[in-house]
Amino acid sequence: MIDPAKLLTMTWQRQMLAEDDIRELVWRVQAILAQEPNVLNISGPVNICGDLHGQFYDVVKLFDVGGRIDNSTPKEANTTVVPANLKPNTSISSNAKALRVHPTPKKYLFLGDYVDRGYFSLETITLLYLLKLMYPTQIYLIRGNHECRSITQVYGFYEQCQRYYSHSAVWKLFVDSFDYLPISAVVDDRIFGVHGGLSPKCPLIDTIRVIQRSIEIPSEGSFTDLCWSDPETKVSLFSPSTRGAGFLFGAQAVDKFNSDNGVEIITRAHQLAPQGYQWFFNNKCCTCWSCPNYFYKCKNLAAVMEVDTNGGGGICFLQFDAVPDNEREKPDYTKKNGS
Numbered sequence: 001m002i003d004p005a006k007l008l009t010m011t012w013q014r015q016m017l018a019e020d021d022i023r024e025l026v027w028r029v030q031a032i033l034a035q036e037p038n039v040l041n042i043s044g045p046v047n048i049c050g051d052l053h054g055q056f057y058d059v060v061k062l063f064d065v066g067g068r069i070d071n072s073t074p075k076e077a078n079t080t081v082v083p084a085n086l087k088p089n090t091s092i093s094s095n096a097k098a099l100r101v102h103p104t105p106k107k108y109l110f111l112g113d114y115v116d117r118g119y120f121s122l123e124t125i126t127l128l129y130l131l132k133l134m135y136p137t138q139i140y141l142i143r144g145n146h147e148c149r150s151i152t153q154v155y156g157f158y159e160q161c162q163r164y165y166s167h168s169a170v171w172k173l174f175v176d177s178f179d180y181l182p183i184s185a186v187v188d189d190r191i192f193g194v195h196g197g198l199s200p201k202c203p204l205i206d207t208i209r210v211i212q213r214s215i216e217i218p219s220e221g222s223f224t225d226l227c228w229s230d231p232e233t234k235v236s237l238f239s240p241s242t243r244g245a246g247f248l249f250g251a252q253a254v255d256k257f258n259s260d261n262g263v264e265i266i267t268r269a270h271q272l273a274p275q276g277y278q279w280f281f282n283n284k285c286c287t288c289w290s291c292p293n294y295f296y297k298c299k300n301l302a303a304v305m306e307v308d309t310n311g312g313g314g315i316c317f318l319q320f321d322a323v324p325d326n327e328r329e330k331p332d333y334t335k336k337n338g339s
Helices: 004-012 019-034 056-066 094-101 121-134 157-165 169-178 205-209 222-228 251-261
Strands: 039-042 046-049 080-083 108-110 139-141 184-187 191-194 238-240 247-249 265-268 277-280 285-288 302-307 315-320
Touching (some): 004 019, 004 121, 039 205, 046 056, 056 121, 056 302, 056 315, 121 139, 184 205, 205 222, 251 265, 285 302
Parallel strands (some): 039 184, 046 108, 108 139, 191 265, 265 285
Antiparallel strands (some): 080 315, 184 191
């Protein structure tokens, strides 16, 4: 039987876990995920986070910025607080900065894309799964387009698992568990959270509740659209996406979806936002991106959407930059099997 607290301490320090420990961890988290609905119902306060892409050191900083939910001590993190009604690059008032004096939310909703591209996909998903196991009603994970077998075999997660454990069994454990991740979430009955965006086949949130999710993400269909679609100001309703999967969706599609479902904002991830977030369609749709200096070269900021900042339903964005290169280690594939 694993000791989750001990393994969490090891993982914060980027120590690799033994394969048997990984196996038990994944099975136990998969059992929790299997009990969750397609559409999570979450009450605030909550921090909503976008793509992470295996940048483990920046994920640790994200928890320093947003507040850790375990007993570990966070570092001081340089954070800019932007009220939701301000655009990126707008000067921040002293009153806005004072928002951080209030208690930090200890609940997180992650919008997918935990693995691939970054150096430390395995450490990142292990950290999130340990937190999910220990705090199942405080950590919520939904599925992104990278939480699937085909994509992870191309963009790094499969290779990292192979290098650390000399075979693909650990990769298979994780990707099988990804089939049980919920598809979306509703926060305080007013924010719809999803990885990609809208689908013309899912005009109502209730239609998402009945999707068969415990499968590989298909090449097309409503499940695919929710993981792959993007907002586009030049589109009114829906147009085929240039990604080859999902749709581009416009202002009319957002207005109708929000009105028909009684929500105010669609919060999604899936696209790099240079300031860590980007509003669309008169603040009715927002991209949240939580991976700073994406792919270690894009020089973008990251952000966390903090909901119910002062207990009154407010929203602000916590912007942060990447951990400096001289404070990161590079992967050491000689440290295998928890050694």
